[in-house]
Amino acid sequence: MTAGILGALFVKGAFLAALGSAFFYYRGSRNHHAIVPLARMSFHAAVIGLMSAAAILLYLILTNQFQYAYVWNYSSTDLPLPLLISTFYAGQEGSFTLWALYTALIGVFLMQYSMKREYEPEVMSVYSLILSFLLLMLIVKNPFEFIWDRFPDDLIRTGPIPAGVGLYVLLDDARSVWAQYPAEGKGLNPLLQNYWMVIHPQILFVGFSAMAVPYANAVAGLMRRDYTSWIRVATPWLVFGAMILGLGIILGGYWAYETLGWGGFWGWDPVENSSLVPWLLCVATIHTTLVQRKNGAYLRTNFALSILTFLAVLYSTFLTRSGVLGETSVHSFVDPGMWVYWLLLGCIVLFTAIGFGYLWVRSREMPLQPVQHSIFSREFALFLGAFALFFMAIFVTIGTSSPIITTIAKGKASAVEMSYYVKTNLPLGVIVAFLSGLGQLLWWKHSSGGSVLRSMMPSLGVAAAGTALLAVFATEEPAILLLAFCAVFSLVANAQVGYGIYAGNPKFIGGSVAHIGIALLFLGFISSERYDEQKTLTLEKGIPVQALGYEMTYKGYVPVDRDRYGFLVEMKKNGKIHTVAPTMYYSDFTKGLMRHPDLKNLLTRDVYVAPLSLEEPTSGRREQALELMKGEEGTAGDLKIRFRDFGDVDRTAMIEGREFSISAKLRVLESKSVKPKDVTVTILGSQSGMKPVPATLTTTDGKSYELILDRIMPDREDPSRSKVALKVVLPEDPSVPARGETLVVEASIKPMINLVWMGTVTLVVGFLLTIVRRIQEARQIGPSTES
Amino acid sequence: MNIKVIVAIVVLAAGLMLGVMNFMESNVEYADFNTAEQSGRKVQVKGVWMKDLESGFNAEKAQFTFYMKDDNQRIMKVVLEGAKPNNFELAESVVAKGRHESDHFHATEVLTKCPSKYEGDAEAVKNTL
Known part of the structure; x- marks a missing residue:
């Protein structure tokens, strides 16, 4: 119990220390250098406090302390260790803790980094302020809340403690107030019980945390009227943020593809969009800062974009964490309460005011650098590319905010369809793909049309040939053809330029490699999303079905991982056999059926099988129920059945608990016959229960009926009104097909989806190479030489 | 210029x-079954699933059929292209996106609105004591 109180204290202490650090650093930046060591100490104190709080939370989760609301809400005793760790960030309190923790840890590196570049007081004052706001969130949304504080009416009692109440804790000894608490947690959402969830949120939150650094750098630059060299200090962090966040986004996409069964890796879901927008802005910033390095233009643009990148992180958090999106998405957004809502909104307003307020004040004294470049220059290509990325970010933001916009405009929240995102982003994607190739071929300042054209020849040629092939073999929309053309062009152009750079100065190859990654991603998107073949298959057990070029057979189910079942589907092609096992199970947590797809990753394609439902076997014989009074006649199929009387019951056997039987005497008449038959149907009774014994009846034309005594309903007052309930199984009817156990799946082929994963790896490598180069550059130049 | x-x-x-x-x-746009029928346009209709009426998955067509009552108490057959949505049993209301066809509402997507986490929690906490 004390651990949680200690944890909450650590959070509060860390908040005060971070706030103090922000203040002391700010004083330090106003020429009170003596105070800087104190600011450093405060920051370190905040980091240690937060780390301690996080360690306590992890300890509470690992030791199943369900007296804490958070642990109870997201964990349970049956979770294996990796999943227990991932419950740390399964809820809002925990994921804010993780975000704050990574912000703090990055801050430790940032402090060292900016100290060397004499940028520490300004950068760290802004950064500490950001950290303190994240910590304030943890005070409002306390991860260490006791469960009886959340449910006081249900758990807190007064008076003597009755025996056998289970787990309880005495709150007030004098007034005998005590609280019960659970011995088991609610458990982790099965969608999150997945190894991707152990790694993917961590990477995303490192990315989110890293986005605060360019903001801090930009504001620091404004504070000390340094409008140029702050960029060199900020660039490695921009690239680092873009790399980590990009990786997190793709991993999230893979989780959706592999676990959620979306059928694709991207669904334009608010949660996905909310990490995409900061990434787009961050990448746009990387490109516009390149121009400023070269010719000093875009001073204001670079400040604005750096500030905006972080604001996009805050706005995204607001959208997905404040409950404003309500139920317009497949993710369910828990309403966290008014406090979080207003705090997040306050955060956005404050950091917008600081960033853009400072920019507005300073922009009047910033030198106006006229933009001097021709259309045939790398600067212009960079500018246009950044512009397109910026507009992508705007369109995605507008789409994601649709529930808010429509609430204001129409009074009722509604989300946009996926087609909105495709239609708005496709033309911009074409521009980005084209420029990512062209920009690399152009020279700074000015390129002569002829030389550019000459250097473009190989890539244009390959792209034209590829696109022509595509146009011949697949009917395709012009927009997609154009995107394919631009992607191939960019791929070849960057390979060509990259080779040239590699021969000259391999250190500078990062940009080309990253662009090759982007081109591969584009091609992967086109091939896997546009050329996927999809089919709903009804697979009866053991019977092969030809589909999508495979012979698919459902082989039955096997238990996998605890109480889940995998449904084995065998896929045969050219003598090779692959087996996939999509799973379906009933989840107590969601009170519904959970379905997870399975896929076979082949070199040129994925075969993706998503389960829809399992149909019980049907025999093809229908059943008919009859209720007959004594002497009454009923019809079933070709039979007329009359209930004559009950058979004799051995009452002594019944009382003594020996086996006994209840029977009914029937007279059955075929419609095509005149001679009735007498049939007796019985129920055998024993200590283990009642079991009907079916009576089979074959008619003169060879059809087989089954008569079953279902129930007897004796009438004690008037025995002549006693009834029996019969079930008659009718003979096989060719119009009702007999069918074994049947699995219904949605199978699809995703051609060349490996291009997406290849592109991701290439992109990350490109970013890494760039970070190395930019860190070296930031070290060589240093702040004092330019500012 | x-x-x-x-x-x-x-x-x-x-x-x-x-x-x-x-x-x-x-x-x-949001609408009810009446306006959906009149306009014939793609709309989304909010309502509740009529659990007592028949519902089921057609394996051949891969469609899930159920009955839904909109806010005007009109009951309509809904045919969803796909399997029964997750959390369907748990949902306190559902939103069907699609358009009206001759005798039913043909939905391309059905979203489920689940009870707010904290409403169900007081009950859940008692169950885990």
Whole structure:
């Protein structure tokens, strides 16, 4: 119990220390250098406090302390260790803790980094302020809340403690107030019980945390009227943020593809969009800062974009964490309460005011650098590319905010369809793909049309040939053809330029490699999303079905991982056999059926099988129920059945608990016959229960009926009104097909989806190479030489 | 004015126009079954699943059929392209996106609105004591 109180204290202490650090650093930046060591100490104190709080939370989760609301809400005793760790960030309190923790840890590196570049007081004052706001969130949304504080009416009692109440804790000894608490947690959402969830949120939150650094750098630059060299200090962090966040986004996409069964890796879901927008802005910033390095233009643009990148992180958090999106998405957004809502909104307003307020004040004294470049220059290509990325970010933001916009405009929240995102982003994607190739071929300042054209020849040629092939073999929309053309062009152009750079100065190859990654991603998107073949298959057990070029057979189910079942589907092609096992199970947590797809990753394609439902076997014989009074006649199929009387019951056997039987005497008449038959149907009774014994009846034309005594309903007052309930199984009817156990799946082929994963790896490598180069550059130049 | 600036403004304005039009077009309006029937347009209808009436998955067509009552108490057969949505049993209300067809509402997507986490929790906490 004390651990949680200690944890909450650590959070509060860390908040005060971070706030103090922000203040002391700010004083330090106003020429009170003596105070800087104190600011450093405060920051370190905040980091240690937060780390301690996080360690306590992890300890509470690992030791199943369900007296804490958070642990109870997201964990349970049956979770294996990796999943227990991932419950740390399964809820809002925990994921804010993780975000704050990574912000703090990055801050430790940032402090060292900016100290060397004499940028520490300004950068760290802004950064500490950001950290303190994240910590304030943890005070409002306390991860260490006791469960009886959340449910006081249900758990807190007064008076003597009755025996056998289970787990309880005495709150007030004098007034005998005590609280019960659970011995088991609610458990982790099965969608999150997945190894991707152990790694993917961590990477995303490192990315989110890293986005605060360019903001801090930009504001620091404004504070000390340094409008140029702050960029060199900020660039490695921009690239680092873009790399980590990009990786997190793709991993999230893979989780959706592999676990959620979306059928694709991207669904334009608010949660996905909310990490995409900061990434787009961050990448746009990387490109516009390149121009400023070269010719000093875009001073204001670079400040604005750096500030905006972080604001996009805050706005995204607001959208997905404040409950404003309500139920317009497949993710369910828990309403966290008014406090979080207003705090997040306050955060956005404050950091917008600081960033853009400072920019507005300073922009009047910033030198106006006229933009001097021709259309045939790398600067212009960079500018246009950044512009397109910026507009992508705007369109995605507008789409994601649709529930808010429509609430204001129409009074009722509604989300946009996926087609909105495709239609708005496709033309911009074409521009980005084209420029990512062209920009690399152009020279700074000015390129002569002829030389550019000459250097473009190989890539244009390959792209034209590829696109022509595509146009011949697949009917395709012009927009997609154009995107394919631009992607191939960019791929070849960057390979060509990259080779040239590699021969000259391999250190500078990062940009080309990253662009090759982007081109591969584009091609992967086109091939896997546009050329996927999809089919709903009804697979009866053991019977092969030809589909999508495979012979698919459902082989039955096997238990996998605890109480889940995998449904084995065998896929045969050219003598090779692959087996996939999509799973379906009933989840107590969601009170519904959970379905997870399975896929076979082949070199040129994925075969993706998503389960829809399992149909019980049907025999093809229908059943008919009859209720007959004594002497009454009923019809079933070709039979007329009359209930004559009950058979004799051995009452002594019944009382003594020996086996006994209840029977009914029937007279059955075929419609095509005149001679009735007498049939007796019985129920055998024993200590283990009642079991009907079916009576089979074959008619003169060879059809087989089954008569079953279902129930007897004796009438004690008037025995002549006693009834029996019969079930008659009718003979096989060719119009009702007999069918074994049947699995219904949605199978699809995703051609060349490996291009997406290849592109991701290439992109990350490109970013890494760039970070190395930019860190070296930031070290060589240093702040004092330019500012 | 500079010709480049004019071109830029025109491109910008056209882009924004397209964006706005797209936004309006892809924002599916809320309606009830009556207006859905009259307009024949793609709409989304909020209502509750009639658990007592028949529902089931058609394996051949891969469609899930159920009955739904909208806010005007009108009950309509809904045919969803796909399997029964997750959390369907748990949902306190559902939103069907699609258009009206001769005798039923043909939905391309059904979203489930689940009880707010904290409402169900007081009950859940008692169960885990």
